[in-house]
Amino acid sequence: MVLAKFMDISMLPEKYKSLTQEQMETRIREIKDKLGEELFIPGHHYQRDEVIQFADVTGDSLQLAQVAAANKKAKHIVFCGVHFMAETADMLTEDDQIVYLPDMRAGCSMADMANIYQTEEAWLELTKTFGDTIIPLTYVNSTAAIKAFTGRNGGACVTSSNAKSMVQWAFTQKSRLFFLPDQHLGRNTAFELGIPLEHMAVWNPISGKLEYEGALEDVKVILWKGHCSVHEGFTVYNIQEVRKKYPNMNILVHPECSREVVALSDDNGSTKYICDVIEAAPAGSSWAIGTEMNLVKRLIATYPDKHIISLNENMCPCLTMNRIDLPHLLWALEIIEQGGQGNVIAVDKEVTAQALLSLERMLARA
Ligand code: 13P
Ligand code: SF4
Numbered sequence: 263m264v265l266a267k268f269m270d271i272s273m274l275p276e277k278y279k280s281l282t283q284e285q286m287e288t289r290i291r292e293i294k295d296k297l298g299e300e301l302f303i304p305g306h307h308y309q310r311d312e313v314i315q316f317a318d319v320t321g322d323s324l325q326l327a328q329v330a331a332a333n334k335k336a337k338h339i340v341f342c343g344v345h346f347m348a349e350t351a352d353m354l355t356e357d358d359q360i361v362y363l364p365d366m367r368a369g370c371s372m373a374d375m376a377n378i379y380q381t382e383e384a385w386l387e388l389t390k391t392f393g394d395t396i397i398p399l400t401y402v403n404s405t406a407a408i409k410a411f412t413g414r415n416g417g418a419c420v421t422s423s424n425a426k427s428m429v430q431w432a433f434t435q436k437s438r439l440f441f442l443p444d445q446h447l448g449r450n451t452a453f454e455l456g457i458p459l460e461h462m463a464v465w466n467p468i469s470g471k472l473e474y475e476g477a478l479e480d481v482k483v484i485l486w487k488g489h490c491s492v493h494e495g496f497t498v499y500n501i502q503e504v505r506k507k508y509p510n511m512n513i514l515v516h517p518e519c520s521r522e523v524v525a526l527s528d529d530n531g532s533t534k535y536i537c538d539v540i541e542a543a544p545a546g547s548s549w550a551i552g553t554e555m556n557l558v559k560r561l562i563a564t565y566p567d568k569h570i571i572s573l574n575e576n577m578c579p580c581l582t583m584n585r586i587d588l589p590h591l592l593w594a595l596e597i598i599e600q601g602g603q604g605n606v607i608a609v610d611k612e613v614t615a616q617a618l619l620s621l622e623r624m625l626a627r628a
Contacts, residue, residue, distance in 0.1 A: 283588060289595075290316055299336060303340045304326045311559075313588065322422065326347060330361075345373070346405060348363040349607055352608060353406065364586045370582060375488035376405075378407040384486075392481070395436055395437045395438045398415050399418055399442075401425075406609045410617040418431070418624045420447075422532035423532035423534055424624065425447055425517070426454065438484065442465075446520055449521050452483045462483040494519075504573060513529075515527045515573065516532070516536065516554075517531065555572060
């Protein structure tokens with residue numbers, strides 16, 4: 263199996279460090295105007311404001327996958343998000359469309375928690391134990407190689423906005439689910455669909471063992487022991503403090519938060535869902551939001567008529583999302599303008615073919 267590969271891991275040239283914000287913004291506008299529809303810039307909700315202002319479209323992971331698949335015009339797609347999102351865009355676009363990631367170090371620590379070797383080893387063990395009863399589902403926050411594993415084993419991708427319908431679909435295929443790499447999204451989704459926690463086991467990729475105390479025949483869901491370090495930063499203590507200080511405040515969190523946090527909150531959903539709920543909320547309503555800080559700060563600035571705070575006021579932005587800044591965006595655009603090919607995300611063809619099976623099974627139901 264050949265893994266998805268980076269074609270370039272070079273670092274930001276020195277010259278970009280001495281430009282002013284205004285100089286960079288002017289150059290970015292010039293290049294955008296010059297390239298017109300040849301250039302397309304999707305931006306995830308967690309991106310910095312300085313970058314989001316140049317995005318042609320913003321959205322959650324599902325929306326960005328959909329727009330990448332639909333865009334047949336742009337020759338250059340500069341993805342303002344993290345590595346797995348750019349890989350997904352590369353796989354869903356045509357061969358003559360090139361996807362760039364402005365900073366190749368913009369990974370996702372959760373996606374890195376499941377590598378293909380650990381996953382194949384886990385699959386071998388789990389199918390030995392449970393036979394042909396398991397279907398794999400992978401959160402899109404995973405490498406192309408994990409998506410390919412899922413595809414060739416009859417499974418699909420999910421995002422935080424379609425996880426419920428994909429889990430329901432998965433149970434029409436097999437009686438057990440192997441959900442990776444985010445144990446929290448898997449647990450929250452299965453629980454909300456009525457599967458008791460006692461029927462969920464955890465696969466520990468480090469020990470190579472199944473963590474489960476009941477009888478094996480009761481296992482319905484096997485959760486990969488991965489997590490998002492940003493969303494694990496929201497705690498039961500944070501909820502208790504908000505409830506004490508603001509008894510009427512609504513608590514809205516992303517489903518990458520732990521089961522305990524989601525259970526104590528008022529609502530949960532993808533970044534798009536969070537944006538939609540806040541947009542529709544009446545003036546004067548109050549909200550504590552449990553998700554990444556760039557998005558929470560943007561919501562606070564966009565809706566001054568609503569009282570919005572972060573569920574954890576000490577939270578930092580997602581460090582890898584934050585790596586995409588104005589200098590990196592300008593650098594990527596100048597590479598394109600000069601006809602170069604740096605910062606390209608190009609997934610291996612064999613991996614792409616198998617990963618597309620799992621992406622297309624998801625997009626067909628989205
Ligand atoms: P969304 O699909 O909800 O935008 O989530 C992506 C992500 O990385 C959350 O941490
Ligand atoms: Fe990955 Fe978490 Fe950052 Fe989302 S917030 S990109 S899951 S590390």
